[in-house]
Amino acid sequence: MDSAIAMKRIEIVIDEEKLKELIGILNDLGVRGYTFIKSAGGLGSRGTRRPDDIFFEQNNAMLILACQESQAQKVATALRPKLKEFGGMCLVSDCYWIEGPPVSY
Amino acid sequence: MDSAIAMKRIEIVIDEEKLKELIGILNDLGVRGYTFIKSAGGLGSRGTRRPDDIFFEQNNAMLILACQESQAQKVATALRPKLKEFGGMCLVSDCYWIEGPPVSY
Amino acid sequence: MDSAIAMKRIEIVIDEEKLKELIGILNDLGVRGYTFIKSAGGLGSRGTRRPDDIFFEQNNAMLILACQESQAQKVATALRPKLKEFGGMCLVSDCYWIEGPPVSY
Amino acid sequence: MSTIQPVVLFFVLGVLAGVMKSDLKIPEALYKSLSIFLLIAIGFKGGVSMAKYEIMEVLPIALSMVVLAALVPLTAYPILRKLGKFSQADAGAISAHYGSVSAVTFAVGIAFLEGVKETSEGYMVLIMALMEIPALVTGTVLARAGAKGTTQWGKLLHEILTGTSIFLMVGGVIVGYYAGMVKLVSPLDKMFMDLFMGVLALFLLEMGLLASARLQVIKAKGPFLIGFGILFPLTAGAFGAFLGAAFGLSLGGAMMLAVLYASCSYIAAPAAMRIAVPEADPAVSIGASLGITFPFNIFVGVPIYYEMAKFFKGMVA
Amino acid sequence: MSTIQPVVLFFVLGVLAGVMKSDLKIPEALYKSLSIFLLIAIGFKGGVSMAKYEIMEVLPIALSMVVLAALVPLTAYPILRKLGKFSQADAGAISAHYGSVSAVTFAVGIAFLEGVKETSEGYMVLIMALMEIPALVTGTVLARAGAKGTTQWGKLLHEILTGTSIFLMVGGVIVGYYAGMVKLVSPLDKMFMDLFMGVLALFLLEMGLLASARLQVIKAKGPFLIGFGILFPLTAGAFGAFLGAAFGLSLGGAMMLAVLYASCSYIAAPAAMRIAVPEADPAVSIGASLGITFPFNIFVGVPIYYEMAKFFKGMVA
Amino acid sequence: MSTIQPVVLFFVLGVLAGVMKSDLKIPEALYKSLSIFLLIAIGFKGGVSMAKYEIMEVLPIALSMVVLAALVPLTAYPILRKLGKFSQADAGAISAHYGSVSAVTFAVGIAFLEGVKETSEGYMVLIMALMEIPALVTGTVLARAGAKGTTQWGKLLHEILTGTSIFLMVGGVIVGYYAGMVKLVSPLDKMFMDLFMGVLALFLLEMGLLASARLQVIKAKGPFLIGFGILFPLTAGAFGAFLGAAFGLSLGGAMMLAVLYASCSYIAAPAAMRIAVPEADPAVSIGASLGITFPFNIFVGVPIYYEMAKFFKGMVA
Ligand SMILES: Nc1ncnc2c1ncn2[C@@H]1O[C@H](COP(=O)(O)O)[C@@H](O)[C@H]1O
Ligand SMILES: Nc1ncnc2c1ncn2[C@@H]1O[C@H](COP(=O)(O)O)[C@@H](O)[C@H]1O
Ligand SMILES: Nc1ncnc2c1ncn2[C@@H]1O[C@H](COP(=O)(O)O)[C@@H](O)[C@H]1O
Ligand code: NA
Numbered sequence A, B, C: 001m002d003s004a005i006a007m008k009r010i011e012i013v014i015d016e017e018k019l020k021e022l023i024g025i026l027n028d029l030g031v032r033g034y035t036f037i038k039s040a041g042g043l044g045s046r047g048t049r050r051p052d053d054i055f056f057e058q059n060n061a062m063l064i065l066a067c068q069e070s071q072a073q074k075v076a077t078a079l080r081p082k083l084k085e086f087g088g089m090c091l092v093s094d095c096y097w098i099e100g101p102p103v104s105y
Numbered sequence D, E, F: 001m002s003t004i005q006p007v008v009l010f011f012v013l014g015v016l017a018g019v020m021k022s023d024l025k026i027p028e029a030l031y032k033s034l035s036i037f038l039l040i041a042i043g044f045k046g047g048v049s050m051a052k053y054e055i056m057e058v059l060p061i062a063l064s065m066v067v068l069a070a071l072v073p074l075t076a077y078p079i080l081r082k083l084g085k086f087s088q089a090d091a092g093a094i095s096a097h098y099g100s101v102s103a104v105t106f107a108v109g110i111a112f113l114e115g116v117k118e119t120s121e122g123y124m125v126l127i128m129a130l131m132e133i134p135a136l137v138t139g140t141v142l143a144r145a146g147a148k149g150t151t152q153w154g155k156l157l158h159e160i161l162t163g164t165s166i167f168l169m170v171g172g173v174i175v176g177y178y179a180g181m182v183k184l185v186s187p188l189d190k191m192f193m194d195l196f197m198g199v200l201a202l203f204l205l206e207m208g209l210l211a212s213a214r215l216q217v218i219k220a221k222g223p224f225l226i227g228f229g230i231l232f233p234l235t236a237g238a239f240g241a242f243l244g245a246a247f248g249l250s251l252g253g254a255m256m257l258a259v260l261y262a263s264c265s266y267i268a269a270p271a272a273m274r275i276a277v278p279e280a281d282p283a284v285s286i287g288a289s290l291g292i293t294f295p296f297n298i299f300v301g302v303p304i305y306y307e308m309a310k311f312f313k314g315m316v317a
């Protein structure tokens, strides 16, 4: 890929109610861009979570974050203890940022 | 990445009505974690599918699954024939699971 | 992975109102498959965007597109100038397409 | 000439909002809630007034009108095939749409009758619900006769019989009939009868928005479809009005039968055709049905069917 | 034997739609909107009629009935534990559900009273709202007595008191009471009183859909739960009818107290138990409550509680 | 002193739910549906009563009151700039909000008039719809005079004229006027008139929830904004009441003009300012408008504007 910068892509799934707290932590770390999607469902160590169950609204949120490797390292280190409490999952993978949009990583 | 385990990330897009069946297959394979998002739209071999078309509700669902390579191999082998029927797509890529949350892969 | 084809995965986040235009561009490029999710939120160079703010509906849309490397190159080249206007982000990463579903890449 | 019902102006508002690119949006959940309400209310209203008849007396008449409704798609098909040059699948699917009915057009017809202080037989609702079956089955047969691949008859029949439209209308009829029999209509009518017109207003607003978005789809076959979308319901309506008069229905009843024969579906039929004739292009049938015939019927057609009913009632008498 | 209310037929329709795998779906936003409406309307109605009493006069009676309601979970628990062989957590959680109340069953009771031209004391609504507290607290104590880990009492109490159900019902009571006092009930009653039955109809439709999906969950303990889900409310209802008569309530009031004691929660209690007794399995308690006791109560129970109230009122007199 | 309308207690309930962190949530689709209903209903009501006037007679008066409404943002701007020390963009945007109107405050005013058995001129609704134009245009000019970058006048005008608020209100006026002329108001009024207060109740519940979430945003400029948010509408209201009396409006009409001048927008104006003055901070203007002025107006302001109207009507007579 020309005009593309090697970066890290972090993908986090947690309880929707914890999203605000997660975003607070990211803000404190100086993260400048992320995307989230609410009303996700899933299965994990605490059993199934269904966004469309009328009796138990147990929604997950998914958050995606592209940033440079050094920043990713920082985020992972800061999140690790928190994630024990949050549950869910946190994946990191390689990606390329296509130059073009205003920089927000 | 320190304290991160190399894993596979599987990403499946199918018709929302087929999601239950897909999850059933994953359960039978012993998958212990996945995340899904409903009300997705898209274009594929069967044309466009729009989640907000009032006359034709044709929603897709996206399911993401992080697991170890051996499990990913098993999942891919088991899904392949089913995917012919389901349509959609199934991508596999590399990722790292940040240790912290309770293990659910 | 057996029976899997190496491909590129493109992931774009833009304003929901720009989604139609983006899809138009992709169609012109001959793209044969993509998936999108609406009502995403996020933070970027233009500040936070919240899908559930009743006063300011500022939704993002996320679009995912699996295609062959050559096609990905074409898409990135065509999108780059447009992305300056759209804002948002565009990531490219490696993935494998599990054979099975009808080809739509 | 009879006055236009205020309620249909909401359809115009919806079209205008679409044309002017207003940011007006009807939440999807509201649209669905309104349609659930309307289907139940139409059924309930019919059921309540059915409680005044001996059902067994009217059943044979009702069933004959349902069976004769199969003539509508059978007439539409050759026209669409020969004059319209549509493929077999498309011609069959469009025939099914025009043989089938529109509950909202029916509702506008009832609103019109209220305006001119007339009523119609309660069992017209049941006819409406039952008419879907011959229409959709005939359309499917036409579309798939001699075609390769098996038709999913089981799935189609399940879709027709348990689809939201028929299910809620028939359900409403049953509850309304029971309420009428035990004389407990009263607190339910505050909702399902008194609010009928207001809910119809909001629904027509959304229909207008949808219609303005649908019209542009049918460019290619435009001229033919406009002609067909106006002349065909007029003919079918005349046939319905004549039948109604011949069967001895009231003036309102004959008009409503005309409305049923003339109106065409844009909710139940598309869902059924997607299953039964997946190779047909839904954009064409919905475009013609919702973009042309529906507005024609609610503004121009309904008053004309009323005059037709008067004419044939006069002839019979 | 008294006639079945037309409104409960909507529950049957919902169950049918579920069983027939109809594609009928009630939008989630509609379900939530209807429940907001019903809770406010129940409270408002009660508040308006409370404005006719001296509150201070009735408060002691009302509070005694609330306190005595704690007997319901205390009786349920040993039965569930010994006969049902449930774990401590499950038995406690189910007890909390049966000690707690169902606003929809209450609404069906009121609809029944309207059908037989009876009324009940307005403050029954307040009793309903207040009864949640002893029921949920007692259930939690039973579930967690001697258990490891701390109970989140603070969070539980916050959930009970600010949970949507109690909040809206008490809010409705306050507005209704005020409106009754200043004699400005009039334009609000067009919505919260006149439409009550119609909204209840739509809500029961959805309840039927939900119940049909819930029944299959309780396979394992099925036979026991069916017995318990029918016999326990009958006993609790008899106790309520007796208490109501003994306290000198009107016929309608004694019946409504029976309904409160007999009905069980499937909205507020599950939410509270998830916080207080997370180790209990919600599928069992919701399955029994919504799948068995709720339909039993609205079809068979309510008329029986009416007869019970008559019987005990006769005995007392 | 006049009694507080029961309907505004729902606003208090909403605020309480927010403050107590209740889990009460109004589904977004319900909020939007209620606002669509209210806008149409306000327009419809006005249109029906306009059908009783010769439109051409009242048009000049109505237009003068619309034009004079531009004085409101012109007065607000220097106060915000000098005393409030706001940037040009913020001062202009806030001026636009206070020059513009709140349909819900208007609705509470109408509810108040019903309570005291008064009515107002039907064309007040048209004035309300038209007032948006001078207010938003003036505010934009103030915000952007001498500023770099081009103002998107075309987009702004399109937004104002086709925005949901104006579109639905004017649409409602047209349908209501037509229905009044052809004497077919009847079945539509069951929905758009009878249910008005009940729908307003639910809407105010949500407004309370929103307001409690908005108040905390305006910490920094808090004291100034509280003063401005109370004193400015009082002054603007006095001016409106005076104008109304001078133009010979009825008592109710003079009060409603005061309400229009005093109320400020938190739906249409934010949307317009986002396009016209993107550099302004919406949190401040919405916070002041919805968090301070709106509750002040519905509880304290409306009765005061009524007294003001009485006073000026007395002076003129
Ligand atoms: N292996 C996994 N792959 C994808 N999503 C997961 C995985 N494990 C957990 N999740 C998501 O994280 C949520 C919470 O997980 P847990 O806290 O383990 O119950 C689940 O509901 C899933 O949505
Ligand atoms: N190349 C692709 N990239 C991303 N999504 C795809 C791709 N191909 C198919 N899909 C998704 O899968 C759905 C079903 O595909 P199909 O069965 O081929 O029509 C589409 O509506 C898309 O959402
Ligand atoms: N580094 C990033 N990681 C993930 N999402 C981003 C990133 N930067 C921007 N976005 C998304 O793109 C949207 C628009 O970005 P912008 O145009 O920079 O304001 C944001 O609201 C985010 O949803
Ligand atoms: Na027809």
Ligand code: NA
Binding pocket: E072, E097, E098, E099, E100, E101, E260, E261, E262, E263, E264
């Ligand atoms: Na109980």
Ligand code: NA
Binding pocket: F072, F097, F098, F099, F100, F101, F260, F261, F262, F263, F264
């Ligand atoms: Na103003």
